[in-house]
Amino acid sequence: MSNIASVLKEEIARLVRRQLRGETENLKKASSRYRADIAALKRRIEALEKQISRLEKMVPKKAAPIADGESETKLRFKPQGVRAQRTRLGLSAPEMG
Secondary structure (H helix, E strand, O other): OHHHHHHHHHHHHHHHHHHHHHHHHHHHHHHHHHHHHHHHHHHHHHHHHHHHHHHHHHOOOOHHHHHHHHHHHHOOOOHHHHHHHHHHHOOOHHHHO
16 A cells, blocks of 8 residues: 555656646746846946936036126126216216215
């Protein structure tokens, strides 16, 4: 009887291995497909980042005009402009205030 039991166990193990082999093959194929997709996406990200850096180099920097703009906003009246306005109106300096 032990012979029949061992043969039955071996047959069951063989069938289980065969069934699992088919399922694991599908998983292996999907895994390799996902790895290929991930690699392609990484390459695309690299290319896009290089393109961004190239485009950023082409755009002129606007840091210097901001500093000039601040000094212009602080000074509201220029002495030359006040003098020109005064002469246009025909007023003296004490009359202008």
